[in-house]
Structures are given as C-alpha cells and as structure tokens.
Amino acid sequence: xxxxxxxxxxxxxxxxxxxxxxxxxxxxxxxxxxxxxxxxxxxxxxxxxxxxxxxxxxxxxxxxxxxxxxxxxxxxxxxxxxxxxxxxxxxxxxxxxxxxxxxxxxxxxxxxxxxxxxxxxxxxxxxxxxxxxxxxxxxxxxxxxxxxxxxxxxxxxxxxxxxxxxxxxxxxxxxxxxxxxxxxxxxxxxxxxxxxxxxxxxxxxxxxxxxxxxxxxxxxxxxxxxxxxxxxxxxxxxxxxxxxxxxxxxxxx
Ligand SMILES: Nc1ncnc2c1ncn2[C@@H]1O[C@H](COP(=O)(O)OP(=O)(O)O)[C@@H](O)[C@H]1O
Ligand SMILES: [Mg+2]
Numbered sequence: 001x002x003x004x005x006x007x008x009x010x011x012x013x014x015x016x017x018x019x020x021x022x023x024x025x026x027x028x029x030x031x032x033x034x035x036x037x038x039x040x041x042x043x044x045x046x047x048x049x050x051x052x053x054x055x056x057x058x059x060x061x062x063x064x065x066x067x068x069x070x071x072x073x074x075x076x077x078x079x080x081x082x083x084x085x086x087x088x089x090x091x092x093x094x095x096x097x098x099x100x101x102x103x104x105x106x107x108x109x110x111x112x113x114x115x116x117x118x119x120x121x122x123x124x125x126x127x128x129x130x131x132x133x134x135x136x137x138x139x140x141x142x143x144x145x146x147x148x149x150x151x152x153x154x155x156x157x158x159x160x161x162x163x164x165x166x167x168x169x170x171x172x173x174x175x176x177x178x179x180x181x182x183x184x185x186x187x188x189x190x191x192x193x194x195x196x197x198x199x200x201x202x203x204x205x206x207x208x209x210x211x212x213x214x215x216x217x218x219x220x221x222x223x224x225x226x227x228x229x230x231x232x233x234x235x236x237x238x239x240x241x242x243x244x245x246x247x248x249x250x251x252x253x
Contacts, residue, residue, distance in 0.1 A: 193225060
C-alpha cells in the first residue's frame with residue numbers, strides 16, 4: 001500500500017481488507033440497504049469496535065430505535081453500550097423525529113465537546129424527512145435547523161427542497177471532518193442507491209447491503225459501490241450476521 005492516508009478501521013471482520021485498510025478518515029459513507037439487511041448492526045459494530053479496539057470515541061445519532069432498544073440490540077452481540085457510555089467512549093443520542101422538536105439543538109455542541117472520531121446517523125432517511133417537515137417552520141437557531149430555514153419560502157418542487165436540505169446537511173456534517181456513516185433505505189426497484197436518490201452522489205462512499213433469497217437458500221451480500229480517496233474491492237462480498245457481529249466470508253458471490 002503506497003498511499004499513506006489516515007484510515008478509520010471498521011473492525012468488521014474482512015471489511016477493512018476489502019477497503020485496502022479502512023475508510024479514509026473524514027469520509028461520509030452511506031450504508032444503504034433494505035429493511036433487515038443489518039444497517040444498524042453494521043453501524044453499532046463500527047462504533048463499538050472504534051471504542052473497544054481502537055480507543056476512539058463514537059457518537060451514535062438514532063432516529064429509529066431509542067436508547068433501550070439499541071442497548072438491547074447491542075447486548076445480543078455482547079456489546080455493552082451502557083458501559084462504553086459510562087467510560088466516556090460512546091455517546092448515544094435518540095432523536096424522535098415525530099416529536100416535532102426540530103433537530104436536537106445540542107448536536108453541534110455535543111460534537112464540539114465530545115470530539116468523536118466516529119459519527120453514525122441512523123437513519124439519514126428519517127432525519128431528512130423530519131428536517132423537511134419540522135425544520136422548515138422552526139425559528140430557533142441551530143445550524144442543522146437553520147439549513148431548513150435557508151430555504152426560500154417560494155414554492156419549489158419537493159425534490160429541489162430535499163436536495164437543498166440534503167446538501168446543507170452534508171455540508172454541516174462534513175465540516176466536522178469526522179468519519180461518518182449514514183444509513184439509508186435502498187429502494188427495491190434498484191433505480192437509486194438511497195431513499196432520496198441524491199445522497200449517493202454527495203457522499204464520499206456507498207456501502208450496499210443486500211439480502212437475497214433464492215429458493216429456500218438466502219444469503220447476504222455487501223458491495224463497496226463507491227469509496228473516495230482509496231482503491232477498494234469491487235466484488236460482491238458475502239457476509240453473515242453472527243453472534244460476534246458482522247463477518248465477511250472469504251468466498252465471493
Ligand atoms: N444476534 C443476531 N444474530 C444473528 N442475526 C441477527 C442478530 N440480530 C439481528 N440479526 C439479523 O439482523 C437483522 C436486523 O438487523 P438490523 O441491523 O436491525 O437491520 P436494519 O437496520 O438494516 O433494518 C435481523 O432481521 C436478523 O436477520
Ligand atoms: Mg435499522
């Protein structure tokens with residue numbers, strides 16, 4: 001490996017090798033897939049490995065599962081999130097997108113004070129929807145909320161507004177220069193790599209998780225579809241969700 005770029009290792013069995021050593025640090029990477037493909041598990045493992053193996057702090061912003069639900073999911077893999085939180089290595093923020101509160105105003109402050117090396121946004125799809133719905137009318141100042149406020153109230157198509165909010169959200173997150181994973185639902189029609197159809201172009205990387213059923217046999221596959229600033233495996237990688245976490249199998253599909 002001639003390049004000497006700094007990388008953030010996922011610690012996910014077999015994945016760092018497929019990434020030529022890890023995710024280039026500071027990249028914003030979409031983890032895209034259908035329901036149940038393991039996006040949240042992937043992100044949790046990224047945060048837990050960061051803390052346990054590499055001593056790196058991780059911030060997990062969840063819009064879908066609350067803290068107790070995340071503790072429960074993690075405990076199935078023997079990951080003790082509460083302990084990692086108590087050690088100051090992990091911080092979990094649950095944001096209820098239906099609360100109508102707009103985005104937590106503390107997010108910027110938390111990132112600034114906590115200084116995580118890793119951030120997860122699970123899910124970008126829900127966050128984007130709630131920014132579009134509640135953020136626009138929010139008058140209080142917070143940069144992520146202000147994103148929505150910058151939208152000119154002249155009627156525009158939903159797609160343009162979505163794009164605007166998305167670009168602004170990425171800009172804010174990118175300014176932190178922290179390796180970030182964002183989950184997004186990938187439509188089954190296969191026309192786009194994310195629910196919004198735009199973020200795959202803005203993101204530095206896209207990792208696709210798929211669940212394929214063929215007759216009575218089913219398997220999971222992972223593809224690094226895009227990863228800026230590094231070469232990477234272009235193969236479709238078989239993976240499994242095991243009691244120890246996600247593991248890429250040597251065999252390629
Ligand atoms: N402890 C476990 N052992 C094996 N597989 C699991 C375990 N926990 C969850 N899974 C699998 O992972 C899937 C859910 O993963 P999750 O990360 O919540 O998916 P997503 O966030 O993409 O919806 C479940 O449907 C199940 O197949
Ligand atoms: Mg999930």
